[in-house]
Amino acid sequence: MSMLDNHKLLFSNAALFFAGLTVLVAIVPALSNQKQNRPLPGAPALSxxxxxxxxxxxxxxxxxxxxxxxxxxxxxxxxxxxxxxxxxxxxxxxxxxxxxxxxxxxxxxxxxxxxxxxxxxxxxxxxxxxxxxxxxxxxxxxxxxxxxxxxxxxxxxxxxxxxxxxxxxxxxxxxxxxxxxxxxxxxxxxxLKQAALPQNTAVPEFLYKKEKKAAAGEGTAATVDGQALYAANCQSCHQENGEGLPGAFPALKGSPVVTGEDLEKYVDIIMNGYDAREEYGVMPPVGTNMNFTENEVAAIIDHERTSWGNQGKKVAPEDVKKIIDLLKLKTSE
Known part of the structure; x- marks a missing residue:
């Protein structure tokens, strides 16, 4: 009797074929991938x-x-x-x-x-x-x-x-x-944080790179766009106009920290965050999280000190670097 004339035999063979194909095409490769691709050593489990x-x-x-x-x-x-x-x-x-x-x-x-x-x-x-x-x-x-x-x-x-x-x-x-x-x-x-790759592991490159004009953190402070860095890292809280949000985030316009002479405090806030005001939330350590260089920190400070009517002094990247190194030393003690 032909298989095509027996619906039970036809559908049984079709089901077996489908099950076998599923094992070969889906299950075996999935198990292989699961075995070959392990979580990165520094990747924490979800709480x-x-x-x-x-x-x-x-x-x-x-x-x-x-x-x-x-x-x-x-x-x-x-x-x-x-x-x-x-x-x-x-x-x-x-x-x-x-x-x-x-x-x-x-x-x-x-x-x-x-x-x-x-x-x-x-x-x-x-x-x-x-x-x-x-x-x-x-x-x-x-x-x-x-x-x-x-x-x-x-x-x-x-x-x-x-x-x-x-x-x-x-x-x-x-x-x-x-x-x-x-x-x-x-x-x-x-x-949601990218885990660091194991030591000595080559970091995959990003493809189709555009011609570099001034990569963040490279060259001199003058080549780093402080306004762009501010927009990407600070503007969401302190706002484009520097006025912050009353009752939520402090203003940088007219801020004594921004226009003042205490550069160490200013750099410390950018690198390590700030939590000394009951009326405002805690500022995270933006500079440390984003691995800011002294050129980037100096560019952000210069932008904030010369915007929204502020008239603070511009800073030298080498002075910022000394403070960053000092802050790292204090943290390690």
Missing amino acids: KEARIGKGIYIANGCVACHTQQVRNIDMDKVWGDRPGLAADYAANVRTDFWRNTATLMGTERTGPDLTNVGTRQPGKDWNLVHLFNPRIVVKESVMPAYPWLFERKKDPAESDVVVNVPAAYLNGDEKIVATKDALYLLAYLQS
Whole structure:
């Protein structure tokens, strides 16, 4: 009897063929990749809070607008120190038995890539304000607000995390308080950092590089664009006009730190952050996180001291380097 005349035999053979093909094409290569690609030695596992936050990230559709993949092309260099590797995703596991969503690489960048956002923008206060209403910190943002991740209270408890939202977004004397879901999502965002490659491992190069005009940190301070560095690293909090956000982030326009003579304090704030003002959130160590050179720090200071009506003195990169070295020495003691 021909197999084509026996539907049971036909479908049984088709099923066996499909199962065998699945093993050869999908399962065996997956097991091989899993064996060959291990997580990088310095890659930390997600904390319990970050794992919950990953679920909230998925539930709110963040992956629709944000990627987590630094491609090996030069235009992606702003999102990470190196192109992504298979090892960067090796530690990802299924969300649960029914859902895969192991990696959240995404396919569209309506918003910026988040591969290294835990290093690029680690600040708790900025992230919470941004989730509450992105237009507060970035006027041009098309990201939706997530007000359901927050509560409005007139008398927050001591254990509540109060978000420093400008008064214009508040009703009377109420306060904005982050819910547990907001804090879980924050923990996940702060966990997104590119792990360092093992020592003596060659770093993959970014392809299709444009002709270099003045790479950040190279050459003299005059060749480094302080305005561009400010826009990329400082503007989201202190704003383009240098006026900050009242009740959230301090102004640099007319700031005594910016226009004053205490250069060591100024450089220390840029490199190591600042947490000495109850009315404002904690500033993260932007300079250390981004590996600023003395030329970059000097260029940012010069831009801030000569913008928005400020009339501070410009600084020499060699003086900045002495302070950076001194700060490193103090930290190591």
